Amino acid sequence: MKTVSSLLDGEWLARYRRISKLNIRSSIYDVTDKCNLRCKGCFFFSSGEQHVAQEEMDVERWGAFIETEKERGVNLAILIGGEPTLHMERVGAFYDRLPTYCATNGLIKVPRDRFPDMMVGISLWGDPEIEKQLRGKDTFAISSKNYAGDDYTYYLYTITPPQLGHIEPIIKKIEDVGLKVHLQLLSNDEDVGGFTWSEEQLARVRDEMDDMLDKYPRTVISSHYYHEVLTTGRMLGRPFGWMECPSVTEPMDTREPRPKRLIRFIRWASDLKTTHRCCTSATRDCATCKDGAAHMSWVMVNKRAHMRSTQDLQNWVTVYEMFAKLYRFIPW
Numbered sequence: 001m002k003t004v005s006s007l008l009d010g011e012w013l014a015r016y017r018r019i020s021k022l023n024i025r026s027s028i029y030d031v032t033d034k035c036n037l038r039c040k041g042c043f044f045f046s047s048g049e050q051h052v053a054q055e056e057m058d059v060e061r062w063g064a065f066i067e068t069e070k071e072r073g074v075n076l077a078i079l080i081g082g083e084p085t086l087h088m089e090r091v092g093a094f095y096d097r098l099p100t101y102c103a104t105n106g107l108i109k110v111p112r113d114r115f116p117d118m119m120v121g122i123s124l125w126g127d128p129e130i131e132k133q134l135r136g137k138d139t140f141a142i143s144s145k146n147y148a149g150d151d152y153t154y155y156l157y158t159i160t161p162p163q164l165g166h167i168e169p170i171i172k173k174i175e176d177v178g179l180k181v182h183l184q185l186l187s188n189d190e191d192v193g194g195f196t197w198s199e200e201q202l203a204r205v206r207d208e209m210d211d212m213l214d215k216y217p218r219t220v221i222s223s224h225y226y227h228e229v230l231t232t233g234r235m236l237g238r239p240f241g242w243m244e245c246p247s248v249t250e251p252m253d254t255r256e257p258r259p260k261r262l263i264r265f266i267r268w269a270s271d272l273k274t275t276h277r278c279c280t281s282a283t284r285d286c287a288t289c290k291d292g293a294a295h296m297s298w299v300m301v302n303k304r305a306h307m308r309s310t311q312d313l314q315n316w317v318t319v320y321e322m323f324a325k326l327y328r329f330i331p332w
């Protein structure tokens with residue numbers, strides 16, 4: 001039987017051991033249904049998720065809810081929205097109780113005297129022209145001033161097809177303001193013209209993502225294997241999709257046979273009662289979903305399947321390390 005220590009040795013075994021002790025149980029929370037932007041292609045608003053629940057307004061109820069989430073075993077709270085920073089008191093209710101990651105568009109600065117080590121992921125959709133076209137604003141001009149040099153912040157750069165061949169200047173700009181960047185791909189949830197990936201474009205973007213990781217290894221938090229799985233939608237010959245996705249809300253998961261999945265994962269709406277199907281839009285076609293976190297988790301929950309060769313298990317380690325770095329469980 002193949003074991004980890006028969007497949008890995010020396011440095012790789014040490015790298016494996018560094019991450020294998022992590023026992024992360026994450027869930028996702030819609031902190032609010034409001035946002036100070038309305039991006040074309042936003043999965044939240046394009047699927048009407050702002051209408052499925054009425055926001056809980058009492059911060060004490062948020063506190064009590066988070067306590068029950070802790071009892072449920074959650075040890076990483078991922079805050080999304082809408083825009084979480086519109087309600088710092090709710091963000092604070094999480095931060096005071098759980099390791100917390102806040103996804104934001106970066107227009108409002110998280111006060112570091114209140115949240116000194118909270119992980120912040122700033123969304124960025126491209127260069128100023130693309131940002132203005134899709135989001136109505138050059139957000140980088142504002143977010144980079146708010147967060148320059150911040151040790152607990154990185155950009156979550158959503159690459160779109162028109163960005164092909166133009167990714168490097170953005171990586172450089174991020175490096176120049178002393179921040180890190182993680183790469184993912186747009187899933188065109190609102191069918192914006194010119195923003196849907198073709199197979200040929202996906203192959204090209206994979207090469208470009210690989211190139212950025214090789215050229216900027218201290219700035220780009222990524223993995224070649226993640227690029228492969230995300231752009232091809234295949235892992236070990238299996239196609240990504242509904243029957244493979246790990247990021248489905250556990251009590252809503254009726255799949256048979258049930259795939260390997262995130263244990264106890266739930267995505268909660270802002271009324272703290274309603275749940276969403278998965279980590280992204282319930283109206284999205286799983287066959288074309290390019291959600292980066294779902295693909296990353298897909299690899300991570302399938303460790304055993306990667307124990308067929310040394311190369312496969314090393315690939316798995318690189319994706320797990322990428323995840324651990326993004327949440328600062330291990331250093332950058």
Ligand code: SF4
Pocket residue numbers: 035036037038039042043044045081082083104105123
């Ligand atoms: S900033 Fe985020 S939540 Fe707000 S509209 Fe854009 S994608 Fe949606």
Ligand code: SF4
Pocket residue numbers: 241242245246247248277278279280281284285286287289290291294
């Ligand atoms: S839309 Fe994406 S994240 Fe959601 S269930 Fe489908 S594959 Fe998973």
